[in-house]
Amino acid sequence: MAGLGPFGSAPVLAVGVSGGPHSLALAVLARDWVAGRDGRVLALVADHGLRSGSGEEAAGVASRLVTLGIPARVLPLGLPPGSALHERARAARLSALIGAAEAEGAPWLLLGHHIADQAETIAFRALRGSGDEGLSGMAPARPGGGALILRPLLGLPPAQIERFLAAEGLAPVRDPSNDDLRFARARLRRALRDPAGESHGTAALAAAASAFSIRRSRMREAVAARLAVAACFREEGWVRLDQTALGTDRVAEATLSALVRTIGGGGHPPARANSTALLARGGGSLAGALWRGTVLCREAARCAPPLLALPGALWDGRWRVVSAPDGAWIGALGQGGPRGGLPATVAAGLPALRDKGGRLLCVPALEGGARLEFRPISGPIA
Structure with missing residues (x-):
């Protein structure tokens, strides 16, 4: 937890727990960490409902956590079948975890991602053509709306985490969908050939994420400065935009992209080429946002x-x-x-x-x- 605080006295932590080795280890570590600080921890177990018996499995994980001295709550997601199932499941799980953490008065939500997850994320996003923002990977700490999302294990290989769990005498639950080659991430995980997360390739991908993260931080600082002089946010959810102050450089492109995402309500920024084209035109519609003159607002038809x-x-x-x-x-x-x-x-x-x-x-x-x-x-x- 060093470097992720400050936490103050009597911290309240929520931990997303699937029952797998890494989230289970994180819950145990969080339990011990708050015990020395007069705090408390709550485990949140999401039930995707995607396979038969998932509800019983989630209840079993929660019951086991309670026997370890970790209060637990099950969050039924009720996901409907359809395309992009894994992506929708991840988004629904994170939304439910953040909402539950906020409702329980826990300002911090801990997730069990590790260095191999980071490497997989970078490789996956690179294959999808992500830019600097996406190639920055998962952040150790980031705002999540109702809670600050923390990933204390992000720099550790999964093999080290599992050795800790074995030393504690705890056997995790294994999710068979993680090895289902019908899903792109499972195929990519197989291609990386490093389940222990201790190879030079995994380390190199994680280092690349750190380098891109530094670039992302610098660009965000530049975007914040540009927003301060070019954009006036209005309480009705639109922006008065000064095109001259916005400029036409790379910072202007990133600033416009951020504005479009916020005003359009999109889950992801628009493609860089599309933001560049919109800036060159000096107006138009993109990703649900409409830019006309000095007005940037939600496009009603979208x-x-x-x-x-x-x-x-x-x-x-x-x-x-x-x-x-x-x-x-x-x-x-x-x-x-x-x-x-x-x-x-x-x-x-x-x-x-x-x-x-x-x-x-x-x-x-x-x-x-x-x-x-x-x-x-x-x-x-x-």
Whole structure:
């Protein structure tokens, strides 16, 4: 945990535990670490529900953790079948873990990724054509919304972690899907041929991630400085953009990419070539964002469909419902609605609340009547 703090007195940690060797070892290490600091730890076990018996398996992992003196909670995900199953499962698991950590009052969420996971991630992203941001790999610490995500084992090989677990007399649960060659990551893991995580190749990939991470940090500092002079964020979820101050260099491209991702609510930044082209045009639409003159806003036609406005619901990847009238639905205002002095393109993409019959109840950003909060994307998903 050195270098990941400060943690203060009586820290409260949440740990994502699958029952596999690395997350189980992390839970045990976290238990011992907080015990010497008058803190507490909570294990969070996600049940993907993707195979028969997964619920019983998750309950068994939680029960075992309790016998080790580690309180545990099972999080059923209920993932529907379909394409990109592993990617959707990872995203759903992380979202559920962060939400549970926040609900339990744990500011830190610990994950059991190790150096071989880092090498696999770098190789996988390189094959997909990722740029500097993606090739920076997983960060040891990064904001996760409701909790700070920490990866204390990221620099350790999995073989060392498993030796610790064996010394503790603990046998982990093995997930058979990790070796299922129908999935791209399993095939890549097989190709790397280093299950122990102790080869020179794994070390080289992890070192490359560190080098790209330094470049990423420097670029983020430059982007923050450029945003300070070129962009004025408005509480309605749009930006007043000074194109002259934005510039046309590489920092301008990265700044525009970050703005598009935040305003468009995307899970990933747009491709660099697309951001470069948008900057060269000086306007247009990209990844759900619309840039016209000095206005950068959500493109109304790309907004998510309406959903029931229950407290905690996230609409369009950007707006979280805090409170709303019973039975209200949240969706894009669209053309012809109230503008409140805003540009028409901005107003059309604002969240509006309607009843089941489609009658407009209110536009919270303009009129109140409900509470929503804008949740901008704060960083890469890693």
